[in-house]
Amino acid sequence: MARAAVSGGLRVRRAWRPAVLVERRAETPSASTLVFDVPGWPGHVAGQHLDVRLTSPDGYQAARSYSLAAPADGERIEITVQAVPDGEVSSFLVGDAAAGDSVEVRGPVGGWFVWRPEDSGPVLLVAGGSGVVPLMAMIRSRDGTDRAPFRLIYSVRAPGDRIYDHELQRRASEDGGLDVSVVYTRTAPEGEPRPTGRISIDDLVSYGWPAELEPTCYVCGPTGFVETVANLLIFLGHDPSKIRTERFGPSGP
Amino acid sequence: MDVQTEAGYDGNALAGPLSEVFAVEVTTAVGRCRGCGTSSQLATLRVYGLEPGMVGRCPGCEEVLVRISRTPDDLWLDLGGMSALRIQMSNSSAEETGQ
Numbered sequence: 418m419a420r421a422a423v424s425g426g427l428r429v430r431r432a433w434r435p436a437v438l439v440e441r442r443a444e445t446p447s448a449s450t451l452v453f454d455v456p457g458w459p460g461h462v463a464g465q466h467l468d469v470r471l472t473s474p475d476g477y478q479a480a481r482s483y484s485l486a487a488p489a490d491g492e493r494i495e496i497t498v499q500a501v502p503d504g505e506v507s508s509f510l511v512g513d514a515a516a517g518d519s520v521e522v523r524g525p526v527g528g529w530f531v532w533r534p535e536d537s538g539p540v541l542l543v544a545g546g547s548g549v550v551p552l553m554a555m556i557r558s559r560d561g562t563d564r565a566p567f568r569l570i571y572s573v574r575a576p577g578d579r580i581y582d583h584e585l586q587r588r589a590s591e592d593g594g595l596d597v598s599v600v601y602t603r604t605a606p607e608g609e610p611r612p613t614g615r616i617s618i619d620d621l622v623s624y625g626w627p628a629e630l631e632p633t634c635y636v637c638g639p640t641g642f643v644e645t646v647a648n649l650l651i652f653l654g655h656d657p658s659k660i661r662t663e664r665f666g667p668s669g670p
Numbered sequence: 671m672d673v674q675t676e677a678g679y680d681g682n683a684l685a686g687p688l689s690e691v692f693a694v695e696v697t698t699a700v701g702r703c704r705g706c707g708t709s710s711q712l713a714t715l716r717v718y719g720l721e722p723g724m725v726g727r728c729p730g731c732e733e734v735l736v737r738i739s740r741t742p743d744d745l746w747l748d749l750g751g752m753s754a755l756r757i758q759m760s761n762s763s764a765e766e767t768g769q
Binding site: 431432466467468480481482523524526527528529530640643661662663664665 | 678679680681682683685686689690695697698711713714720721
């Protein structure tokens, strides 16, 4: 049932189960992708997340939610974790975790912030910092589909903060149905024409879809970023029911 | 920490804890606020706190709609801020039950 159960990820009651880290690779100085083997993983839909739980030797437990970064490969899954200051789970996952380490996971969970390949309409993805992770799962899930047109607007502080940079550039150059635009809030690369600054209505007009095309909009990032973008999209005439949001924290990525 | 004034998370974060209780994906269900009458998918609630204690507030009026607290043996679920919870049973995910 392992592979056939991809969409069944929305239905089964969840409990914590063991996961073994098989690989960790750095994406940026402060973000890493972790690949886990999870026996019995039922498959998942792009945009879903899981909860990771760590238990210390004295029994203390801490759990955090992380978006799945890619389609499942059998029982092998991956997440991308941004280290947050004093993050008791993220600092372990980005810093100390080594291949062979065991954690517990609960998931996949979530059914609202998801994109399915059979949804063929245009899609606007707007990411703030590591909010790009579930959106990358959606982009990676386009492979082998009839390819709904995607546009990604990715807001980062500086060029070195871009997660998945090379893969996004490669995918955008190979795939006429995927546009990727990066917005820099603090430091821009040499020759970048757009002045640095927070994402604006001009960015959404220039790099997004017109509201008349009725795209489904997925916005993920820190709370303030998500609120700003969602309000701008509504101001531009997007149907609030087509705007899906996921907030992962009160301050910047 | 300004979590008192700004929700750290949203209702997507309720999916994990609630997945241990409900047989359906419940963050897509629509709750009606007893205070202001706003109907919201649980995924859109403003959520404060992490397990073992989470509070979900109405995006319309900030009334508390959901409280989850976890003890070693029990999960307490307080839905008292909602006058109704509508769970769609005929969508595509419901058809996937058998898998």
